[in-house]
Amino acid sequence: MRGYARATVLACVGLLAACAAPGPGGLKIDRSIQAVSQSSRVSVVVLHYTVADTPRALEILSKRNVSSHYLITDETPPRVFQLVDESRRAWHAGESAWYGRSDLNAASIGIEIVNRGPENGGWQPYSDAQIDTLITLLRDIVTRHQIHARNVVGHSDIAPQRKQDPGPAFPWKRLAEAGLARWYDETRAMQRIQHYQSSGLPPVRDIQEKLRRAGYPVELSGTLDAATRKVLAAFQMRYRPARHDGEPDAETLAILDSLP
Numbered sequence: 001m002r003g004y005a006r007a008t009v010l011a012c013v014g015l016l017a018a019c020a021a022p023g024p025g026g027l028k029i030d031r032s033i034q035a036v037s038q039s040s041r042v043s044v045v046v047l048h049y050t051v052a053d054t055p056r057a058l059e060i061l062s063k064r065n066v067s068s069h070y071l072i073t074d075e076t077p078p079r080v081f082q083l084v085d086e087s088r089r090a091w092h093a094g095e096s097a098w099y100g101r102s103d104l105n106a107a108s109i110g111i112e113i114v115n116r117g118p119e120n121g122g123w124q125p126y127s128d129a130q131i132d133t134l135i136t137l138l139r140d141i142v143t144r145h146q147i148h149a150r151n152v153v154g155h156s157d158i159a160p161q162r163k164q165d166p167g168p169a170f171p172w173k174r175l176a177e178a179g180l181a182r183w184y185d186e187t188r189a190m191q192r193i194q195h196y197q198s199s200g201l202p203p204v205r206d207i208q209e210k211l212r213r214a215g216y217p218v219e220l221s222g223t224l225d226a227a228t229r230k231v232l233a234a235f236q237m238r239y240r241p242a243r244h245d246g247e248p249d250a251e252t253l254a255i256l257d258s259l260p
Protein backbone atom coordinates (compact mmCIF):
# COMPACT_ATOMS: atom_id res chain seq x y z
CA MET A 1 0.00 0.00 0.00
CA ARG A 2 2.78 2.32 0.95
CA GLY A 3 4.63 1.47 -2.27
CA TYR A 4 1.50 2.17 -4.32
CA ALA A 5 1.02 5.56 -2.60
CA ARG A 6 4.59 6.48 -3.31
CA ALA A 7 4.17 5.51 -6.96
CA THR A 8 1.06 7.70 -7.16
CA VAL A 9 2.91 10.63 -5.66
CA LEU A 10 5.74 10.14 -8.12
CA ALA A 11 3.26 9.94 -11.02
CA CYS A 12 1.69 13.19 -9.84
CA VAL A 13 5.09 14.89 -9.77
CA GLY A 14 5.44 13.97 -13.43
CA LEU A 15 1.85 14.85 -14.34
CA LEU A 16 1.44 17.71 -11.93
CA ALA A 17 -1.32 19.56 -13.77
CA ALA A 18 -3.25 16.38 -14.59
CA CYS A 19 -3.33 15.15 -11.00
CA ALA A 20 -3.89 18.50 -9.36
CA ALA A 21 -6.84 19.70 -11.42
CA PRO A 22 -10.20 18.66 -9.94
CA GLY A 23 -13.00 17.80 -12.37
CA PRO A 24 -16.44 19.46 -12.62
CA GLY A 25 -18.50 19.45 -9.42
CA GLY A 26 -15.50 18.23 -7.46
CA LEU A 27 -15.35 14.99 -9.46
CA LYS A 28 -12.05 13.21 -9.23
CA ILE A 29 -10.90 12.54 -12.78
CA ASP A 30 -7.87 10.32 -13.10
CA ARG A 31 -5.73 11.43 -16.01
CA SER A 32 -2.72 9.31 -15.14
CA ILE A 33 -3.34 6.91 -18.05
CA GLN A 34 -3.14 8.39 -21.54
CA ALA A 35 -4.17 6.37 -24.62
CA VAL A 36 -1.56 5.69 -27.26
CA SER A 37 -4.20 5.97 -30.02
CA GLN A 38 -4.67 9.71 -30.38
CA SER A 39 -3.63 12.54 -32.66
CA SER A 40 -4.03 16.26 -33.05
CA ARG A 41 -7.34 17.64 -34.30
CA VAL A 42 -5.30 20.08 -36.40
CA SER A 43 -4.28 18.83 -39.86
CA VAL A 44 -4.04 22.03 -41.93
CA VAL A 45 -2.28 25.40 -41.64
CA VAL A 46 -3.78 28.30 -43.60
CA LEU A 47 -1.71 31.37 -44.48
CA HIS A 48 -3.26 34.79 -45.03
CA TYR A 49 -2.31 38.40 -45.68
CA THR A 50 -4.06 41.06 -43.65
CA VAL A 51 -4.37 43.93 -46.18
CA ALA A 52 -4.64 46.07 -43.01
CA ASP A 53 -1.58 47.42 -41.15
CA THR A 54 -0.56 46.02 -37.75
CA PRO A 55 -2.73 48.16 -35.40
CA ARG A 56 -5.79 47.78 -37.62
CA ALA A 57 -5.22 44.04 -38.15
CA LEU A 58 -4.93 43.51 -34.37
CA GLU A 59 -8.15 45.48 -33.86
CA ILE A 60 -10.06 43.49 -36.51
CA LEU A 61 -8.69 40.07 -35.57
CA SER A 62 -9.30 40.49 -31.85
CA LYS A 63 -12.60 42.41 -31.78
CA ARG A 64 -14.63 41.50 -34.87
CA ASN A 65 -16.25 38.28 -36.04
CA VAL A 66 -13.01 37.16 -37.72
CA SER A 67 -9.83 35.94 -36.04
CA SER A 68 -6.66 33.92 -36.46
CA HIS A 69 -4.44 31.94 -34.15
CA TYR A 70 -1.34 33.96 -35.01
CA LEU A 71 -0.45 37.33 -36.48
CA ILE A 72 3.04 38.13 -37.79
CA THR A 73 3.62 41.89 -38.02
CA ASP A 74 5.68 43.79 -40.60
CA GLU A 75 7.81 45.46 -37.93
CA THR A 76 11.62 45.08 -37.70
CA PRO A 77 12.00 42.54 -36.24
CA PRO A 78 8.47 41.16 -36.74
CA ARG A 79 6.41 40.45 -33.65
CA VAL A 80 4.25 37.34 -33.35
CA PHE A 81 0.89 37.65 -31.61
CA GLN A 82 -1.14 34.61 -30.57
CA LEU A 83 -4.79 35.68 -30.52
CA VAL A 84 -6.50 32.29 -30.23
CA ASP A 85 -5.29 29.17 -28.41
CA GLU A 86 -4.37 26.38 -30.83
CA SER A 87 -6.86 24.03 -29.14
CA ARG A 88 -9.70 26.40 -30.06
CA ARG A 89 -11.27 27.32 -33.37
CA ALA A 90 -10.31 30.66 -34.94
CA TRP A 91 -12.59 32.15 -37.59
CA HIS A 92 -10.27 32.64 -40.55
CA ALA A 93 -11.04 30.12 -43.31
CA GLY A 94 -14.72 30.82 -44.07
CA GLU A 95 -16.41 28.70 -46.73
CA SER A 96 -13.56 26.54 -47.96
CA ALA A 97 -12.43 23.03 -48.82
CA TRP A 98 -9.20 21.08 -49.20
CA TYR A 99 -8.96 17.44 -50.37
CA GLY A 100 -12.73 17.25 -50.07
CA ARG A 101 -12.82 18.41 -46.47
CA SER A 102 -14.88 21.50 -45.67
CA ASP A 103 -15.28 23.44 -42.41
CA LEU A 104 -11.55 23.99 -42.25
CA ASN A 105 -11.81 26.30 -39.24
CA ALA A 106 -12.42 23.14 -37.21
CA ALA A 107 -9.23 21.44 -38.38
CA SER A 108 -6.76 24.23 -39.06
CA ILE A 109 -4.45 26.81 -37.56
CA GLY A 110 -4.67 30.25 -39.19
CA ILE A 111 -1.66 32.54 -39.54
CA GLU A 112 -2.15 36.12 -40.70
CA ILE A 113 0.86 38.02 -42.05
CA VAL A 114 0.77 41.82 -42.21
CA ASN A 115 0.98 42.66 -45.92
CA ARG A 116 -1.08 45.10 -47.93
CA GLY A 117 -1.70 42.66 -50.78
CA PRO A 118 -2.60 44.11 -54.18
CA GLU A 119 -1.54 47.73 -54.40
CA ASN A 120 -1.14 50.19 -57.29
CA GLY A 121 -1.36 47.40 -59.83
CA GLY A 122 1.37 45.34 -58.10
CA TRP A 123 1.84 43.20 -55.03
CA GLN A 124 3.66 44.27 -51.90
CA PRO A 125 6.60 41.93 -51.09
CA TYR A 126 6.93 40.05 -47.81
CA SER A 127 10.13 40.89 -45.91
CA ASP A 128 12.79 38.20 -45.41
CA ALA A 129 12.38 38.73 -41.67
CA GLN A 130 8.65 37.96 -41.91
CA ILE A 131 9.33 34.75 -43.82
CA ASP A 132 12.14 33.72 -41.41
CA THR A 133 9.71 34.30 -38.51
CA LEU A 134 6.99 32.34 -40.27
CA ILE A 135 9.37 29.43 -40.94
CA THR A 136 10.36 29.28 -37.26
CA LEU A 137 6.71 29.39 -36.14
CA LEU A 138 5.54 26.91 -38.80
CA ARG A 139 8.28 24.40 -38.07
CA ASP A 140 7.12 24.18 -34.48
CA ILE A 141 3.41 23.93 -35.39
CA VAL A 142 3.95 21.35 -38.12
CA THR A 143 6.11 19.20 -35.83
CA ARG A 144 3.75 19.32 -32.85
CA HIS A 145 0.63 18.56 -34.89
CA GLN A 146 2.34 16.26 -37.44
CA ILE A 147 1.03 18.27 -40.39
CA HIS A 148 1.87 17.07 -43.90
CA ALA A 149 3.58 19.58 -46.24
CA ARG A 150 0.66 19.37 -48.70
CA ASN A 151 -1.63 20.67 -45.93
CA VAL A 152 0.24 23.94 -45.45
CA VAL A 153 -1.92 26.06 -47.73
CA GLY A 154 -2.89 29.58 -48.70
CA HIS A 155 -6.38 30.96 -48.20
CA SER A 156 -6.60 31.11 -52.01
CA ASP A 157 -5.96 27.34 -52.25
CA ILE A 158 -8.95 26.45 -50.07
CA ALA A 159 -11.28 29.27 -51.17
CA PRO A 160 -10.18 30.06 -54.76
CA GLN A 161 -13.55 31.56 -55.70
CA ARG A 162 -13.31 34.26 -53.02
CA LYS A 163 -9.71 34.75 -51.95
CA GLN A 164 -6.28 35.66 -53.32
CA ASP A 165 -4.20 35.67 -50.14
CA PRO A 166 -1.33 35.23 -49.44
CA GLY A 167 -0.98 36.31 -53.09
CA PRO A 168 1.60 35.84 -55.87
CA ALA A 169 4.30 37.73 -53.94
CA PHE A 170 4.36 35.06 -51.25
CA PRO A 171 7.57 32.94 -51.53
CA TRP A 172 6.13 29.43 -51.40
CA LYS A 173 9.39 27.96 -52.70
CA ARG A 174 11.26 29.19 -49.61
CA LEU A 175 8.77 27.38 -47.41
CA ALA A 176 9.12 24.27 -49.55
CA GLU A 177 12.94 24.41 -49.31
CA ALA A 178 12.52 24.47 -45.52
CA GLY A 179 10.42 21.29 -45.86
CA LEU A 180 7.27 23.13 -44.79
CA ALA A 181 5.20 23.24 -47.98
CA ARG A 182 4.61 21.24 -51.14
CA TRP A 183 6.63 21.95 -54.26
CA TYR A 184 6.89 20.22 -57.63
CA ASP A 185 9.65 18.16 -59.24
CA GLU A 186 11.20 20.77 -61.54
CA THR A 187 13.05 18.25 -63.74
CA ARG A 188 9.89 16.30 -64.38
CA ALA A 189 8.00 19.53 -65.06
CA MET A 190 10.50 20.44 -67.82
CA GLN A 191 9.81 17.10 -69.51
CA ARG A 192 6.06 17.51 -69.17
CA ILE A 193 6.18 21.00 -70.73
CA GLN A 194 7.72 19.48 -73.85
CA HIS A 195 5.05 16.78 -73.85
CA TYR A 196 2.18 19.29 -73.71
CA GLN A 197 3.85 21.60 -76.23
CA SER A 198 4.02 18.77 -78.77
CA SER A 199 0.77 16.92 -77.91
CA GLY A 200 -1.48 19.79 -76.87
CA LEU A 201 -3.42 20.22 -73.62
CA PRO A 202 -5.78 17.55 -72.28
CA PRO A 203 -9.59 18.04 -72.14
CA VAL A 204 -10.81 20.47 -69.47
CA ARG A 205 -12.34 17.68 -67.41
CA ASP A 206 -8.90 16.03 -67.13
CA ILE A 207 -7.44 19.35 -65.96
CA GLN A 208 -10.21 19.65 -63.36
CA GLU A 209 -9.50 16.12 -62.17
CA LYS A 210 -5.80 16.90 -61.82
CA LEU A 211 -6.62 20.02 -59.78
CA ARG A 212 -8.93 18.02 -57.58
CA ARG A 213 -6.29 15.34 -57.03
CA ALA A 214 -3.97 18.17 -55.92
CA GLY A 215 -6.52 19.12 -53.23
CA TYR A 216 -8.32 22.01 -54.93
CA PRO A 217 -12.10 22.41 -54.65
CA VAL A 218 -13.30 22.38 -58.27
CA GLU A 219 -16.40 21.09 -60.05
CA LEU A 220 -15.82 18.49 -62.76
CA SER A 221 -17.94 20.48 -65.22
CA GLY A 222 -15.86 19.70 -68.28
CA THR A 223 -15.99 23.35 -69.36
CA LEU A 224 -13.45 26.09 -68.83
CA ASP A 225 -15.89 28.23 -66.84
CA ALA A 226 -15.15 31.22 -64.62
CA ALA A 227 -14.99 29.04 -61.50
CA THR A 228 -12.39 26.72 -63.05
CA ARG A 229 -10.31 29.70 -64.18
CA LYS A 230 -10.28 31.00 -60.60
CA VAL A 231 -8.97 27.66 -59.34
CA LEU A 232 -6.30 27.65 -62.07
CA ALA A 233 -5.35 31.23 -61.11
CA ALA A 234 -4.98 30.20 -57.44
CA PHE A 235 -2.77 27.29 -58.48
CA GLN A 236 -0.66 29.55 -60.72
CA MET A 237 -0.27 32.23 -58.02
CA ARG A 238 1.32 29.62 -55.85
CA TYR A 239 3.47 27.62 -58.28
CA ARG A 240 3.97 29.92 -61.30
CA PRO A 241 3.33 33.45 -60.01
CA ALA A 242 4.80 35.18 -63.09
CA ARG A 243 1.45 34.63 -64.81
CA HIS A 244 -1.74 33.86 -62.93
CA ASP A 245 -4.49 34.68 -65.38
CA GLY A 246 -6.31 31.34 -65.00
CA GLU A 247 -5.54 30.37 -68.57
CA PRO A 248 -4.48 26.70 -68.81
CA ASP A 249 -1.11 26.34 -70.54
CA ALA A 250 1.67 23.76 -70.95
CA GLU A 251 3.68 24.99 -67.94
CA THR A 252 0.70 24.99 -65.60
CA LEU A 253 -0.25 21.45 -66.64
CA ALA A 254 3.38 20.32 -66.39
CA ILE A 255 3.63 21.60 -62.81
CA LEU A 256 0.30 19.99 -61.93
CA ASP A 257 1.70 16.66 -63.19
CA SER A 258 4.87 17.06 -61.15
CA LEU A 259 3.50 17.53 -57.64
CA PRO A 260 4.57 14.85 -55.15
Ligand SMILES: [Zn+2]
Residues within 6 Å of the ligand: 047, 048, 049, 092, 155, 163, 165
Ligand atom coordinates in the same frame (compact mmCIF):
# COMPACT_ATOMS: atom_id res chain seq x y z
ZN1 LIG B 1 -7.39 35.14 -45.77
